[in-house]
Amino acid sequence: MSYLCWEESVDLRQYNTFNVCSIARYLVRIRGMEDLKKLHVSPRFHGLRNLVLGGGSNILFATQDFDGVILKNEIGGIELLSQDDHSTVLRVGGGVEWTSLVKYCIENGLGGLENLSLIPGTVGAAPIQNIGAYGAELSDVILSLEIFNLSTGEVTTMSRDECLFEYRDSIFKRELKNVFITCLIIRVNKERFHCLNTEYSSVQDILQEQGVITPTIRSVSEAICILRRRKLPDPKIVGNAGSFFKNFVCDDFLSQSLVKRNPQIPIFPKPDRSFMIPAAWLIEGCGWKGKRVGEVGVFSNHALVLVNYGSRGGEIMSMAKLIVQDVQAQYGIELTPEVNIA
Missing domain, CATH: 3.90.78.10 (UDP-N-acetylenolpyruvoylglucosamine reductase, C-terminal domain)
Incomplete structure (x- = not known):
């Protein structure tokens, strides 16, 4: 029988892109539903403040110490659930890097995420603020997601409508905070049926600069990556x-x-x-x-x-x-x- 490893006095600098030092009392790595169930029955867990952490790309640790437990989402896997002539439905683990999911879709000719290229973080963190860029949002492709309620231990599937997505907002930033997002179900389009979104003039300018006459999901993704690299500093450097x-x-x-x-x-x-x-x-x-x-x-x-x-x-x-x-x-x-x- 496996046990959870409670890492103690963990410097969170390597787990946040702001690269600030904050010492967490504990860190526990979650790699599947069984880990969450074990965590929930642990007496130590319920006496502590907790924070779910993905890629650490949208968080600022404002204090020198985090007196609680960090739950590091490391649930992996991209699974094809179904497909038809027009679209494909995928089940994606919450710990998958967002850029890995975008790359998977582009390499398999699946459109819908190309405008969200190069956004840092993990899949499980994406619904919290309904990530978006250049005219596209996560809410455009998500069908449902699975959550583990850290207070009750209940596992629930929530539809897109139940997530109450808004501009950079969702139910998970308001009344439903103490949950762990284990996976997302998304629907993406096969490329020949996908309608590209190139309405932003900056995207059009890059495509023209690159000599792209007929855009594809790959060329749009590459254009977005160029734009983001020009506008945003590399967190590995600053x-x-x-x-x-x-x-x-x-x-x-x-x-x-x-x-x-x-x-x-x-x-x-x-x-x-x-x-x-x-x-x-x-x-x-x-x-x-x-x-x-x-x-x-x-x-x-x-x-x-x-x-x-x-x-x-x-x-x-x-x-x-x-x-x-x-x-x-x-x-x-x-x-x-x-x-x-x-």
Whole structure:
């Protein structure tokens, strides 16, 4: 009979892309449902704070110590469940790297994830904030997912509608936090029936730059990768978690009010009749782009990205608060973090 290994006093620097040091009291690696069941009956577990960790690409450990247990999602596997002439249904383990899933789909001629290329993290973390980029979101392809309730020990399958997906949001960031996502069921399209999304001018520019006349899922993926590498720093070189803040979303009434006060402000309509204001534009307008304070900075190529040159999580959080205050004072808009704070 196998037992869970409770690793003690674990430096989380290697498990978060911000590369900040925070010492976890315990870390337990979860590689299957049996591990979760053993964890749930452990008396030690229920007396501790817990945090589920995938690739650590969307989290900031703001304190020097994490007095609890980190549950490292390492559930693997990509399984073909069914297919027809038009599409394929896959079951994907929560610990699979997102980039590995995208690569699998492209190599097998399956479209739907190409616009989400090069997003760091794991599959199990993707539904929490409904990851998205360049006009596509996880909610476009997900059918259902399986969760293990860490409070009750119950295993539940949730449909896409039950996940209450919104822009960079889901039920898992609100009323259903204490769960472990074990796997996702997604439907992707066979390439000859797939409708590519190249509506972003930046994507079109890269395709033209690459001499692509007839785009494919592979060429679109490659274009997205070029864009992301140009805009975002490599976390292996400088610590970061990608976009730190969400873009600001508002209704028509508020958007008109903001334009009256700031005629130059860029506002983009969304399909749900709401309006989006780029947070990067707001931050840059306050003079933060490229600014460095001690060992923390705002990336010179993208104002949404906070970078760590060797600071602690608390210093990064302090800069984030200053940015929020400046944007609020100048534009009357309150930014909210996209990154989870632990």
